[in-house]
Amino acid sequence: MTTTVSPQQTTTTPPTTGSAELPSVAEGAGVWTTGPRGALLGLGIGAVLLLVIAPLTLGGFGLDLLGRYLCVAMVAVGIGLAWGRGGMLTMGQGVYFGLGAYIMAMHMTLADTTLEGETIPTFMRQNGVEQLPELWGIVQHPVVAVAAVILVPTGVAGLLGWAIFSRRVKGAYFAILSQALAAAFAVLIIGQPVLTNGSNGLSNFHSLFGWDLSDQANRTVLFLVVAAVLLVMLAVTWQLYRSRFGELLVAVRDQEERVRFLGYDPALIKTVAYMIAALFAAIGGALFVPVVGIISPADIGVVPSIAFLIGVAIGGRSTWLGPVLGSIAVSFAGTQLASAFPSFWVYLQGLLFILVIGFLPGGLASVLGLVRRRRSQGANDDGGQAAGSTTAPVSSEQEATR
């Protein structure tokens, strides 16, 4: 990442001096959020690592693991948008992750059943069902299934978001509401064993759109698709953050009333951001199913919904790459540490979350920002009131006051 502040960055930095409790956009501006050159570089490095180096160096198992991390990271990208930029602490992304995942799982179960010459899935037969429920029949066609993965969660989020935000529900009330939603959704799934196979969840998939999932070549392609989708999401968020919408979103987060007085509708802006976050979570969920091979209520309830947040908070929720890097790091640490110290990891995760929220609201990205600021201040002290003093010191001062 560049250490000099480019003109674009100063122009994209909105005047958010009023906010004290939330890290502003500029906090991560020079660190994880960059101009076009930096963004291209970041995406380029990501693309080389994920699309070339990972498939060449990791074995089948390692690739599956990384694929799971990337699916979870997609949810994190959405949370970064809704929570980091929009100030909506959404503790119920499991709902949208689950919707995407279950739609995909239903389609895959049905496709396998058809290929195996049966009419209804085994678990339904064992539940005494003789005819395929209509809800399942809808997603039989792959195109419909993919469309449903995109439209259903976004539609649900649109309706819910509008209902919530137009009533000006925000802050802790929104957080509690979203969490209750996740709890209710998990209970709903468990309570419908005939439709969802209850707490056992859906698993034992053999094919995806006809491709054999036990074939390593197919699995590698699947991983590449997952990685590419994540990169596209990052490109989209980068573009969003620089757009007028992105600036409005931050403005709504920091001073909702002022935005309203300026003639914008904050509810609309927040609903759109919430819908995008839901869409990313749903796509993550839909890809999670073929990669991991199972979806169960344990993956979508309150606990996983909160777990999605941890990586985002640690990485730096308002930054561009913070959520995705934080999420991948937490997933990786989880796999590594949980084997060695089972209970310890749960406590460490909780402790990290508390520490970051309490003392480092900008996440680890803000530590890098701090280091960079120190360095640039040091450079200025050495250089005295020389040539660069009109631009650089101002920007670093601005950052320091936030």
Add this chain to the structure above:
Amino acid sequence: MSARTTVSAVLSLVAALTITGCGQRYDPQAEAAAEQVPQASCVDTSGDTVKVGLLNSLSGTMAVSETTVNRSLNMAIDEINADGGVLGKQIEPVTEDGASEPTIFAERAGKLIRQDCVAATFGGWTSASRKAMLPVFEAQNSLLFYPVQYEGLEASPNIFYSGATTNQQIIPALDWMREQGHKKIFLVGSDYVFPRTANRIINAYAQAHDMEIVGEEYVPMGSTEFSTIVNKAMASDADAVFNTLNGDSNVAFFRQYNAVGLDPETMPVMSVSIAEEEVPGIGVDNIQGQYVAWDYYQTIQTPTNDQFVANFKDRYGQNQVTSDPMEAAYTSVYLWKAMVEEAGSFDVAAVQEAVDTGEITYDAPEGEVTVDGETQHISKTPRIGQIRDDGLIDTVWEAPEPVVPDPFLETYPWADSITGA
């Protein structure tokens, strides 16, 4: 614009990969044929050790129960190692935490098989964890030994079920209740797969045997509100209650059951998820005199069991108890040893072939058990127990001989509606 270029670059890359991808289409017929060919495994048996995986929840809600299973697995391995190992090789356990989550179970199973290259894996508790692991073991063609009683309706060539299936626990319990003259049964259970399947079996059984189900109630997992259900049970005029509640719910249920004046004499409760391990948590006072159905109790008098209980107490403390799943897990390690020795190899196909002979037996703490070559379940002796005032369980009835496992209830005509046959 850079973002657009990136997007198009990435998309074209994906398109190129998808088109050039030389993957296979899925074909179930070809798949079935391919299963004859043993898959290449990375299990290394060239040294003087052989690795096995222990996959239990050491954290999360199931940790209390599954840690005890992990202990008895470790004990069995140490005993076998002290006795010379398997085929002259020392067993090297690799422990992984399933964290009480099906997805984690599936992932760690993959790690044990593909990264640690274990010859077999022991573990799992909830049906959800087993269902999650099943495709992993089938795809990688490895072996799982699952030690807990469950709802049946499953048989995988890659899984050995050393706990009871329904015809070794639920059906004998119903037979016994009918013998005792209990005609009207009230059902209460946690809302998940095992209780729902068990109750469907119980309903079908009742219909065929002139019994009446006077109530069927479910509560969410972990629920502690039972006043309505207990009152319904009391008002239903039932002869007995069949309880498939799990975990903490039992504490609240029995406390409220006793509070309204119901007891083992007026309306006995038959439980299928409460073993020695769970009794102290529920409180002996709350549950003393009630009935349970399992295949093993700590009080069983066999020389192997005396040894098993004594060793366990020596190892983990005199106040420790042994329960059915712990015994089934312990037994599963010895069964694996017997299979490998019969096969003369750790190879999965060779082990499966050895099992097909139907001659793999082991003199377990619960009595002699035999692995059924067809279903991969084991024949076990069902026992009805009554909880004593010290929290242990006395056998009040036991089957005259081990019952052959029938996970799909094929030998019970009244069960056709359940199995979808």
